[in-house]
Amino acid sequence: MLSITRVSALRTQFATFAKPAVAQQLARYSTAPSIPKTQKGCIFDTAGGPIEYKDIPVPTPKPNEILVNVKYSGVCHTDLHAWKGDWPLPVKLPLVGGHEGAGVVVAKGSNVQNFEIGDLAGIKWLNGSCMGCEFCQQGAESNCPDADLSGYTHDGSFQQYATADAVQAAKLPPGTDLAAVAPILCAGVTVYKALKTADLRPGQIVAISGAAGGLGSLAVQYAVAMGLRVLGIDGGEEKGNFVKSLGAEFFVDFTKEKDIVAAVQKATNGGPHGVINVSVSEAAISQSAEYARTLGKIVLVGLPAGAVCKSPVFNHVVKSLQIKGSYVGNRQDTTEAVDFFTRGLVKSPFKIVGLSELPEVFELMEKGKILGRYVLDTSK
Numbered sequence: 001m002l003s004i005t006r007v008s009a010l011r012t013q014f015a016t017f018a019k020p021a022v023a024q025q026l027a028r029y030s031t032a033p034s035i036p037k038t039q040k041g042c043i044f045d046t047a048g049g050p051i052e053y054k055d056i057p058v059p060t061p062k063p064n065e066i067l068v069n070v071k072y073s074g075v076c077h078t079d080l081h082a083w084k085g086d087w088p089l090p091v092k093l094p095l096v097g098g099h100e101g102a103g104v105v106v107a108k109g110s111n112v113q114n115f116e117i118g119d120l121a122g123i124k125w126l127n128g129s130c131m132g133c134e135f136c137q138q139g140a141e142s143n144c145p146d147a148d149l150s151g152y153t154h155d156g157s158f159q160q161y162a163t164a165d166a167v168q169a170a171k172l173p174p175g176t177d178l179a180a181v182a183p184i185l186c187a188g189v190t191v192y193k194a195l196k197t198a199d200l201r202p203g204q205i206v207a208i209s210g211a212a213g214g215l216g217s218l219a220v221q222y223a224v225a226m227g228l229r230v231l232g233i234d235g236g237e238e239k240g241n242f243v244k245s246l247g248a249e250f251f252v253d254f255t256k257e258k259d260i261v262a263a264v265q266k267a268t269n270g271g272p273h274g275v276i277n278v279s280v281s282e283a284a285i286s287q288s289a290e291y292a293r294t295l296g297k298i299v300l301v302g303l304p305a306g307a308v309c310k311s312p313v314f315n316h317v318v319k320s321l322q323i324k325g326s327y328v329g330n331r332q333d334t335t336e337a338v339d340f341f342t343r344g345l346v347k348s349p350f351k352i353v354g355l356s357e358l359p360e361v362f363e364l365m366e367k368g369k370i371l372g373r374y375v376l377d378t379s380k
Contacts (some may be wrong), residue, residue: 035067035106040378041159042358045094047085053356056096058161065163066115067107068123073157074100074183074350075361075374076214077280078125078303082152083362086305092153098376099125099150100186101157101164102178112166120178122170122185122338123162125328127154131167141168142328158358160378170334173342183214183348183373184341186328191219191276192337193329194299195226198274202227207264207272209288210279210302211248212239214348214373219276220246221346222337231268233260233284235368242371246349254284264291271296282307294319299326348373354380 041056061067079097081087101123105115115121129136129144136144150156150164170185172178200206206223210216211232223230224247231250232243240251250267257263264287265271271293277285278301288298289311298321300309311323329337340346349372353361361374 035161039160040355041096042098042355043094043096043159044083047091047093048083051083051359051362053358056159059155059163061107061109061163063109063111064128064165064167065109066105066112066121066166066169068101068103068121068162068164068169069106070101070103070123070157070160070162070378072102072179072182072352073098073123073355073376073378074186074214074348075358075365075376076100076125076186077365078186079151079158080362080365081303081305084305087303089152092155095151096155096159096162097151098157098159098162099123099127099152100182101150101162102172102176102182102185103162106161108166115166115169115171120172120174120176121164122172122181122334123150123157123164124168124170124185124189124334125150125152126168128165128168139330139332141330158355158376160355168331170338172338176342179352179375179377180348180350181338181341182375183218183350184338184346185334187215187373188218188222188341188346188348189329189334189337190301190326191215191278192222192340193333194276194278194301194326195219195222195228196333197324197326198276198297198299200226200228200274200297203229204273205229205231205250205268205293206274206276207231207233207268207288207291208248208276208278209233209281209284210277211243211251212371213278214370215278215301217243217246217349217372218346219278220248222340223276224248225340225345228274231264231272233264233279239371242349260287261291268293270294273297275299276301278302280304282310286310289316289321289323292319292321294321296321298323300324301326350375352377356380
């Protein structure tokens, strides 16, 4: 079983960007697929109920779907919300969670044109949409009122074999390190889209709340790769060192600073030009509306349960602030985010554990003791 380790120990583990050799992966994936009738998966029947690691049926792909032999799956904070059922969105029950799956296509439906058996594929949060509404036609498929969500309304990647809509599934380049790319499929795409939404210029300063977490650690790297100066906000010296190792120029420790607003404005000589809020903290969201620079752009990404976005109206108007929400990226955003990864511009700091250890990962997540990302090996 996975032990609840100290953050200092985690930092050492994550700093290595642990990953299996790509050559070993290619050897594993080159054989002809043999699809079993049953598989191992993590499933729960009730919100917040026991997560069972057990044998479950292998799904059959519909005409528009591919069947992916999931090798690795990242664990996202959204997966925790799906299990708890604390979002105002109905969740499928029983449910196999997970939406950062990377694996190999082993079967496909009769209508699938864009994937072949043996291709590498990624399973994302957005599994499918109607493709006919006003939002889908604008490339905002994630805002489709009929969106189908992996690991929420559609059984996801916390299993060895999962189905995915071929239109939305990510096609990964041959030779991709599947363990390393898994977190990019949600966390990477999400923060990359948020940074595009902020529309900042190279050389400007962006503050990232929750900078040491799975989303935040990638946001720091994408921002640096886009030519931005980064201020990270998180709690603890270990997290500060970790965030700076990823390229952040400034760090504000909320466990030490009595006045976060003043500390951020002092460090950035008047406040950041943009803010990416990925932390699950209502207080962090409210503070960002106060410390942002005049004409600042605040992008909300993290979804703390029941939280309300508060901004003093006088301050908001006089400083001409913009507050925007940013959901997950579309297909083009995914292609671009994966390209940053493929070119070595971003790496998700991660630790690999077995799929059976998902409950312990959730426990660490709830306690705020995760640096970077946990990735589940579905063979364990």
